[in-house]
Ligand code: ATP
């Protein structure tokens with residue numbers, strides 16, 4: 204919390220003397236120096252200018268509960284229960300924990316960093332502090348497990364449309380769970396089930412990772428990008444992005460729960476990254492050309508033995524190189 208106040212004072216990116224900061228914060232100059240060191244250790248870009256003071260070398264985009272809530276449409280404000288964390292293991296795990304503790308309704312959790320961010324099939328999701336959006340939603344669907352087919356596609360549409368409403372363009376979707384810009388991965392969606400099926404009711408956790416300011420990504424072996432890299436002319440603010448995501452996810456999930464995937468199909472197909480590409484599925488057992496998705500959200504491939512539908516779940520599609 205102290206760091207947040209310090210960063211607020213430095214937000215104008217001008218030089219602030221240790222003395223002036225000490226006065227405003229009501230602490231000694233040594234305490235200011237210690238706070239600055241702590242903030243630097245946590246990755247905040249504060250420069251110390253000898254004999255002058257401290258300066259932020261670039262704008263810092265802090266997460267703030269109130270800013271997110273006030274950017275939400277009135278109708279969504281009272282419906283979602285939002286928690287903003289400094290650091291978590293995984294925002295998906297936080298939602299699971301909140302549910303176990305008895306929280307109900309539409310739960311949303313965002314964090315400034317994740318120490319164990321995860322992707323599909325136990326893969327790691329790079330989650331550096333302050334750079335990106337890490338958001339998870341606790342949602343409930345009513346159509347049994349079958350209703351889950353298509354959900355990650357619907358959430359992909361929600362993410363793409365939210366980003367486009369803020370100034371991105373040509374956001375594409377790679378079946379089943381990747382969000383791409385210019386062929387590079389900018390985000391991903393991870394859906395996990397929680398608990399047992401009760402009268403067709405499925406409790407699930409939908410995690411969305413979205414690269415916002417990230418400029419370096421050690422260890423990511425596939426093409427990746429971030430909003431700041433892909434759309435440098437837009438000033439990207441994580442609070443605004445999170446508010447847009449919440450609105451889009453809540454309304455898309457509600458419609459999906461009531462009407463299924465078919466009503467979303469066209470919106471997904473328009474963003475299909477794999478269409479017309481030579482593809483391999485099932486570790487090479489199936490190959491052919493991508494032709495979009497069916498009304499359940501299965502991916503369709505035209506192969507030598509005719510049109511085949513590939514179900515989501517544990518399958519990856521690879522573009523033939
Ligand atoms: P598929 O699901 O079709 O196998 P995939 O190779 O993208 O696609 P996922 O499990 O969806 O695999 O995503 C995890 C992968 O995403 C990681 O193995 C890593 O290559 C990449 N990755 C990890 N963190 C990020 C990030 N912040 N931005 C972009 N890509 C990332």
Ligand code: BTN
Pocket residue numbers: 292293294295296317319320321322323326328336337338339380381390391392393409410411412413
């Ligand atoms: C993927 O492409 O494999 C999905 C990546 C999902 C990452 C998000 S970040 C917020 C939430 N918490 C996690 O640990 N994972 C998801």
